[in-house]
Amino acid sequence: MSVQRAVIVGASHAGAQVAASLRQEGWAGEVVLVGDESALPYQRPPLSKDYLAGKSTLAELAIRSAEFYARQEIRLLGATVERIDRSAGRVSLSTGESLGYDKLALCTGARPRRLRVPGAHLAGVHYLRTAADVDLIRATAKPGSRAVVVGGGYVGLETAASLRALGLDVTVLEATERVLERVTAPEVSAFFDRIHREEGVCIQTSALVEALAGDARVREVVLSSGESVPADLVIVGIGIEPNTELAASAGLVIDNGVVIDDRARTSDPDIVAAGDCTSRDIARYGSRVRLECVPSAGEQAKAAAATISGKCREITALPWFWSDQYDVKLQIAGLNTGYDEVVLSGDPNRDRDFTCFYLRQGELIAADCVNRPRDFVFSKRLLTQATQGVGRAELPLVTVSDLGA
Amino acid sequence: MAVVTFVSHDGETHAASLEEGQSLMQVATNNAVPGIDGDCGGEAACGTCHVIVDPPWSDRVGPSGADEEQMLAMNPEREPTSRLSCQMVVSEAWNGLTVRLPEFQM
Numbered sequence: 001m002s003v004q005r006a007v008i009v010g011a012s013h014a015g016a017q018v019a020a021s022l023r024q025e026g027w028a029g030e031v032v033l034v035g036d037e038s039a040l041p042y043q044r045p046p047l048s049k050d051y052l053a054g055k056s057t058l059a060e061l062a063i064r065s066a067e068f069y070a071r072q073e074i075r076l077l078g079a080t081v082e083r084i085d086r087s088a089g090r091v092s093l094s095t096g097e098s099l100g101y102d103k104l105a106l107c108t109g110a111r112p113r114r115l116r117v118p119g120a121h122l123a124g125v126h127y128l129r130t131a132a133d134v135d136l137i138r139a140t141a142k143p144g145s146r147a148v149v150v151g152g153g154y155v156g157l158e159t160a161a162s163l164r165a166l167g168l169d170v171t172v173l174e175a176t177e178r179v180l181e182r183v184t185a186p187e188v189s190a191f192f193d194r195i196h197r198e199e200g201v202c203i204q205t206s207a208l209v210e211a212l213a214g215d216a217r218v219r220e221v222v223l224s225s226g227e228s229v230p231a232d233l234v235i236v237g238i239g240i241e242p243n244t245e246l247a248a249s250a251g252l253v254i255d256n257g258v259v260i261d262d263r264a265r266t267s268d269p270d271i272v273a274a275g276d277c278t279s280r281d282i283a284r285y286g287s288r289v290r291l292e293c294v295p296s297a298g299e300q301a302k303a304a305a306a307t308i309s310g311k312c313r314e315i316t317a318l319p320w321f322w323s324d325q326y327d328v329k330l331q332i333a334g335l336n337t338g339y340d341e342v343v344l345s346g347d348p349n350r351d352r353d354f355t356c357f358y359l360r361q362g363e364l365i366a367a368d369c370v371n372r373p374r375d376f377v378f379s380k381r382l383l384t385q386a387t388q389g390v391g392r393a394e395l396p397l398v399t400v401s402d403l404g405a
Numbered sequence: 406m407a408v409v410t411f412v413s414h415d416g417e418t419h420a421a422s423l424e425e426g427q428s429l430m431q432v433a434t435n436n437a438v439p440g441i442d443g444d445c446g447g448e449a450a451c452g453t454c455h456v457i458v459d460p461p462w463s464d465r466v467g468p469s470g471a472d473e474e475q476m477l478a479m480n481p482e483r484e485p486t487s488r489l490s491c492q493m494v495v496s497e498a499w500n501g502l503t504v505r506l507p508e509f510q511m
């Protein structure tokens with residue numbers, strides 16, 4: 001029998017993990033990791049944190065070293081996959097070549113949602129998804145210049161914190177009535193609002209961007225209220241869209257992401273998918289969810305590699321996430337979708353550490369832990385292991401100092 | 406060449422050569438040591454890089470830091486010489502170091 005080949009499309013968190021896990025699962029065939037960014041697969045989360053703030057280099061962000069891929073016989077190929085021919089088992093590359101596959105893993109990730117207003121094309125308007133994006137931002141982010149961040153989600157707020165560290169004047173424009181509106185309780189939003197104001201960031205909520213104006217470069221952001229905010233630099237962080245076109249044009253089932261099951265299988269038995277480009281029914285939440293985080297990309301990638309190798313490994317891990325802003329480290333265990341009650345430990349209006357537990361019908365479903373790693377570990381373990389619901393009485397409603405830390 | 410040995414929960418050993426300046430978590434992932442995930446990339450945020458340092462080495466590699474300690478505190482597999490390997494910057498002087506891996510990572 002000829003040697004089998006697994007081709008992985010997209011060389012970031014999910015793709016790199018599929019490649020590494022294939023070898024751990026004992027896949028003896030070829031592994032080709034095709035990616036269209038220039039660097040070795042690198043960590044994306046630090047882009048809006050240390051990398052933007054100039055505290056780390058791209059080489060330091062490599063997920064694994066070049067030697068790792070060489071030793072594991074993982075071939076890295078720099079190209080864009082343009083088409084999948086499922087009946088022939090081939091992919092066509094931007095280099096003009098084509099590559100046969102026995103198994104295919106789609107790890108195409110996501111791209112920033114574009115701001116669709118007049119002037120959005122002007123020089124000085126940036127998105128933040130890749131190291132190349134950040135290099136462009138850093139080239140113009142000079143101390144004292146005025147940056148406007150459109151979008152008060154995690155990426156927007158982290159960007160604001162890093163730009164402050166670089167000495168810029170920063171304004172955050174959020175369309176809804178509070179920052180992090182989509183992902184946290186009002187109490188947690190109020191905390192981050194306070195922290196950023198204390199650090200000198202100007203936050204405007206209910207601020208709808210109507211246009212960007214300028215000459216050769218962007219000069220101001222015009223709001224629907226008629227007000228305009230001067231800007232030397234605009235960074236747009238209004239969410240992401242999954243890269244599903246490649247899968248869709250090959251006829252795979254798509255529903256807000258490439259649809260996968262608990263073993264990362266798509267609607268084609270020879271094709272798996274993992275990471276930000278996928279959506280999946282999660283029994284725990286009773287709905288189809290598209291997760292946008294590194295731990296889930298890794299977990300799905302491990303399941304995908306097992307499936308390719310003819311083994312069974314289900315995606316079971318609890319979704320979790322983290323975010324760093326200034327000295328504030330937020331760790332989130334679980335998804336709070338559908339919560340009907342929050343329980344606070346600590347005072348978000350005053351302290352710099354507290355936990356917000358989310359309950360649904362009296363049971364714990366998620367926790368936002370701010371500078372409280374203990375509460376995070378506690379919540380993550382409990383949510384992962386508890387066989388029956390965890391109620392309010394079992395929450396660690398004590399302050400860190402009570403624990404003698 | 407300085408070498409560190411990782412011993413899995415069921416006793417399998419993996420030797421890896423150290424590269425000065427890397428974290429022990431990076432040494433493990435770059436050498437395909439199973440059982441160390443490093444999900445957060447070394448931010449002390451995930452706890453998936455837990456190792457238990459061979460007690461005689463404990464003083465030489467040093468104690469855990471404050472954030473690290475809090476991450477370890479609630480871990481049932483925690484032992485007196487537990488560390489998060491992403492917080493351990495390796496040095497050539499660690500030649501011969503042995504660390505054990507817990508049964509489960511976070």
Ligand SMILES: Cc1cc2nc3c(=O)[nH]c(=O)nc-3n(C[C@H](O)[C@H](O)[C@H](O)COP(=O)(O)OP(=O)(O)OC[C@H]3O[C@@H](n4cnc5c(N)ncnc54)[C@H](O)[C@@H]3O)c2cc1C
Pocket residue numbers: 009010011012013014015034035036037044045046047048079080081082107108109110111128129130155243246274275276277291292293294295297320321322323324
């Ligand atoms: C600024 C920022 C901060 C973040 N912070 C955190 C955080 O703190 N914690 C956290 O858990 N998550 C964070 N995330 C999210 C996290 O980075 C993503 O969940 C993760 O990168 C998903 O990995 P992925 O491999 O699925 O997709 P991606 O990282 O999007 O990678 C997909 C790769 O595939 C390539 N590609 C796409 N199509 C093709 C094609 N046809 N041919 C070849 N290559 C292709 C893309 O260029 C890209 O390199 C952050 C994201 C950003 C942008």
Ligand code: FES
Pocket residue numbers: 430442443444445446447448449450451452453454489490491492
């Ligand atoms: S790699 Fe996440 S805590 Fe060490």
